[in-house]
Amino acid sequence: MMKNLNSNGITLAYDSFGEEAAEAILLISGLGTQMIRWADPFCGELAALGYRVIRFDNRDAGRSTSFAQHGTVDVGTLVSLLMAGQRPPVTYTLADMAAxxxxxxxxxxxxxxxxxxxxxGGMIAQMMASEYPSRVLSLTSIMSATGxxxxxxxxxxxxxxxxRPAPDPVLDEAGFLDHGVAFARRVAGTAYSFDEEACRALLGEEVRRGRVPGGFGRQFVAIALAGDRRSQLATIKAPTLVIHGTNDPLVHPGCGQDTAASIPDAEMMLIDGMGHDLPAQLFSTVAHAIDRTARRSRPSIFGA
Structure with a gap:
């Protein structure tokens, strides 16, 4: 059941799976998406491995605090300012989201x-591991980058x-869903079948949960201004797994390899044919990889 709590001066919507007394896994969502992108069956896989699994809506997404009062971001203007070496107005940063x-x-x-x-969400997780090392037992960064x-x-x-701006779902829900499905199909990998029906249902559920006007753009600015974080990543001591698909058209596989190279002793897991998504066929594979990484944070019975 979804609940709300106060965090860092805002309200976050969250839910959890598994026993409350178990070690916690915190799942962080991507740009402009809601916590339900971490599908129930995937969360269930992790819970079955013995974890309390917590997912939440980032600020400016889903049912967490909206910053719509700050207005929308014109992407063309944003790109022009960045190309000119200027800093565009920012509503919040990735550091705020990590906090x-x-x-x-x-x-x-x-x-x-x-x-x-x-x-x-991988960028936010990386920032948590570098800026709050005592709070992060292990880090798994999926289809992300270093800046x-x-x-x-x-x-x-x-x-x-x-x-490309999506149709307003209030005025044209069918057009909005068609737009989202077309993009999801484009960024999906080549090795796993694309489930259009499930994708359309997920997007529809996000609409019903609450779409925040302009949230995507404001989060995009936070990413654009996060800069090169490799020096911070070099300080991470938590056991780290980097997962990336070989067919990711949005975040090149080289970005994952760069992430793994930047974090001491990180494990790189390239998944052949995976795109910029997490298909149901990979839920078990990824869940068990996260579990293996989590186990690396526990003291060895041999004291090593």
Whole structure:
């Protein structure tokens, strides 16, 4: 059952799976998406491995605090300012979003957690591990990046589709869903069948839960201004797993490899044919990989 709590001066919506006394896994969502992108069956897989699994809506998404009063972001203007070396107006930063997640753990009286993030959520998870090392037992960064400006960019057509404004679901829900399904199909990998019916149902559920006007753009600015974080990642001591698909058109696989290279002793897990998504066929594989990484944080029975 979804609940709300106060964190870092805002309200976060969250829910959890598994026993409350178990070690916690915190799941952090990606750009413009809601906590339900971490599908119930995936959360169930992790809970069955013995964890308390917590997922939440980031600020400006779903049922957490909206910053719609700050207005929408014009992407063209944003790009022009960045190209000119200027800093565009920012509503909040990824550091603020990392502090939100730490505040959620505080409110739940969880001193330490295994932190798992996908895409933008991976960046937030990385920041938590570097800035709040005592709170992060292990880190799993999925289809994410370091902010290294030398890394390959997204494939142009995928980026264009992502940045193209979607129809207003209040006025044209069918058009909104068609737009979302087309983008999801484009960024899905080649090795796993794309489930259009499930995708359409998920997008529809997000609409019903509450779509925050302009939230995507404000979160995008936070990513754009996060900069190159490799020096911070080099300080991470938590056991780390980096997962990336070989067919990710939005965040190039080289970005995952750069993440693993930047974090001491990180394990790199390249999944052949996976795109910028987490298909149901991989739920068990990824859940068990997260579990293996979590186990690395526990003292060895041999004292090593």
């Amino acid at each position: 939100d997640a730490i505040g959620l753990l505080d409110a739940l009286s969880i001193p330490q957690a295994h932190v798992v993030g996908r895409s933008m 290294n400006p030398a890394l390959p960019s997204a494939e142009p057509d995928a980026m264009t589709m992502m940045m």
